[in-house]
Amino acid sequence: MEQTPSLSGKLWLVGAGPGDPDLLTLRAARLLASADLIVHDGLVGDGVLALIPPHIERISVAKQRSRHTMKQELINELLVRETLAGRQVVRLKGGDPFIFGRGGEEIDAARQAGVPCEVVPGITAAMGCAAQAGLPLTHREDASAVSFVAGQCKDLSDQDWSGLAGHGRTLVIYMGIATATAIADKLIADGVSPDLPVAVIERGTTADARVLRTLLTDLGDLVVREKVASPALIIVGKVAARADALDCLGAPGVAEKLGNFA
Numbered sequence: 001m002e003q004t005p006s007l008s009g010k011l012w013l014v015g016a017g018p019g020d021p022d023l024l025t026l027r028a029a030r031l032l033a034s035a036d037l038i039v040h041d042g043l044v045g046d047g048v049l050a051l052i053p054p055h056i057e058r059i060s061v062a063k064q065r066s067r068h069t070m071k072q073e074l075i076n077e078l079l080v081r082e083t084l085a086g087r088q089v090v091r092l093k094g095g096d097p098f099i100f101g102r103g104g105e106e107i108d109a110a111r112q113a114g115v116p117c118e119v120v121p122g123i124t125a126a127m128g129c130a131a132q133a134g135l136p137l138t139h140r141e142d143a144s145a146v147s148f149v150a151g152q153c154k155d156l157s158d159q160d161w162s163g164l165a166g167h168g169r170t171l172v173i174y175m176g177i178a179t180a181t182a183i184a185d186k187l188i189a190d191g192v193s194p195d196l197p198v199a200v201i202e203r204g205t206t207a208d209a210r211v212l213r214t215l216l217t218d219l220g221d222l223v224v225r226e227k228v229a230s231p232a233l234i235i236v237g238k239v240a241a242r243a244d245a246l247d248c249l250g251a252p253g254v255a256e257k258l259g260n261f262a
């Protein structure tokens with residue numbers, strides 16, 4: 001049932017950037033200091049959360065002890081209810097709210113309830129992590145197109161990834177660590193060269209970031225060998241060889257081939 005919106009309440013969908021608090025926008029930083037309530041997920045870095053003044057109420061909808069995230073409908077209800085009560089509500093999300101962040105669903109719920117809502121963009125992981133690793137997602141010699149893809153689906157066989165990676169292209173895969181082997185197999189089966197450079201960026205832009213480089217054919221082994229954990233990005237394409245990285249020499253000839261690209 002649609003409620004009468006309060007005159008003063010407003011919902012802000014705010015991007016927190018990829019981790020480093022210095023990568024917040026000025027608008028996001030101002031809102032963190034002035035909100036009545038901040039609802040954040042688990043991807044928001046500790047450094048960003050530390051900027052929230054102690055008197056501001058904060059609710060985490062990250063994984064709880066039951067290991068389940070709060071259901072999206074419950075989050076939507078919470079945001080709408082608190083905003084209609086007249087509060088300035090900040091929904092703080094890792095990266096950009098509209099890149100694999102379910103921000104689109106939250107803004108739909110706000111619109112349906114007649115709640116005033118504004119979106120504050122954030123630096124998405126692909127851009128922040130690649131830039132800080134010295135990896136240009138586009139390059140006049142190597143790539144004139146970039147794709148962002150979610151890799152968390154168990155069954156990749158029904159998806160068409162042809163044309164996303166390969167000559168002149170950069171493919172950035174979010175949420176792809178658990179399925180890295182299947183992703184590499186799928187790309188190779190779709191005709192992508194097994195020798196294409198790959199960079200894996202774990203906890204990018206934070207103090208304990210790791211940047212690993214290998215070739216597509218070795219991606220699955222690398223993730224297991226190096227115990228790569230989420231959050232991490234997989235970047236596939238010639239530009240990956242340009243990252244300031246720790247090279248992983250697991251597969252035969254990896255170092256020589258990466259050397260050829262660099």
Ligand code: SAH
Binds near residue numbers: 204206
């Ligand atoms: N809205 C977010 C993405 C949410 S999906 C954004 O715009 O960045 C979550 C995925 O983002 C993670 O599984 C991981 O693939 C990626 N990610 C987020 N932060 C990251 C970081 N600091 N380093 C590497 N990958 C990150």
